[in-house]
């Protein structure tokens with residue numbers, strides 16, 4: 377069986393800024409058509425990693441291949457195959473949305489239609505508006521539009537929905553799903569864990585320059601981190617909780633002993649955000665033991 381070479385291949389990537397080790401030996405692959413979420417707290421090394429892959433930043437050591445090319449040697453032909461939405465975009469206040477996109481479309485051999493891209497990012501009503509007059513979230517949509525106009529094979533999205541209202545974020549998710557359906561490989565960084573859960577196939581969690589976990593979105597953190605939690609208030613008014621793979625059994629036991637449903641009853645299935653927070657805080661959940669613990673206020 378032959379397997380396709382990964383679109384992105386990173387081995388033991390290191391990047392230091394003077395005495396600061398921003399990235400300290402990170403390795404991962406991203407495969408064709410995959411959406412890979414790189415997650416981590418502020419200063420973890422996500423942007424540095426992405427900028428090395430984009431060819432904007434040199435690395436201290438390690439091997440990197442993006443679309444089969446070392447970004448150190450990536451020429452214009454290679455760059456044209458990438459779509460890049462940086463964390464903060466350049467200002468271009470005096471041109472309209474359509475003018476800016478038409479200008480950028482001219483750099484590519486097979487760009488998307490400007491009107492199609494404007495519609496995809498939901499800026500139809502602002503097509504003739506100068507970019508300087510757009511709101512922060514609307515400008516961010518222009519950044520996304522510029523990132524996809526060239527029909528990229530690999531799209532880098534660095535915190536793409538910062539400043540989006542909830543409706544715009546959902547529209548953006550639909551857009552990313554359409555790009556993915558067309559076969560685009562996507563590297564996403566985001567502080568919105570629901571966004572990573574919605575869009576990602578796999579995730580890597582980076583903390584202090586090191587990859588502390590990598591895997592399918594629903595496997596990050598390991599099975600133990602995903603054991604449901606039952607929470608209720610006991611007869612003395614104390615909030616209690618217990619973890620179990622069979623939460624209904626705990627609830628049934630409580631109902632049987634109380635003769636009624638316990639107060640403030642909740643069954644909580646840990647979200648990616650809960651799992652992520654446990655990972656970056658270094659917390660290990662108790663293995664399943666159904667042991668009751670008191671919840672501190």
Ligand SMILES: Nc1ncnc2c1ncn2[C@@H]1O[C@H](COP(=O)(O)OP(=O)(O)OP(=O)(O)O)[C@@H](O)[C@H]1O
Pocket residue numbers: 393396397398416417418419420421422423424425
């Ligand atoms: N140009 C630079 N010069 C010196 N140090 C830098 C530079 N850029 C980043 N750093 C440092 O490198 C580390 C990693 O920063 P990086 O921007 O890669 O983190 P990040 O994970 O993208 O964070 P955020 O979520 O805040 O965007 C931080 O300690 C940061 O202060």
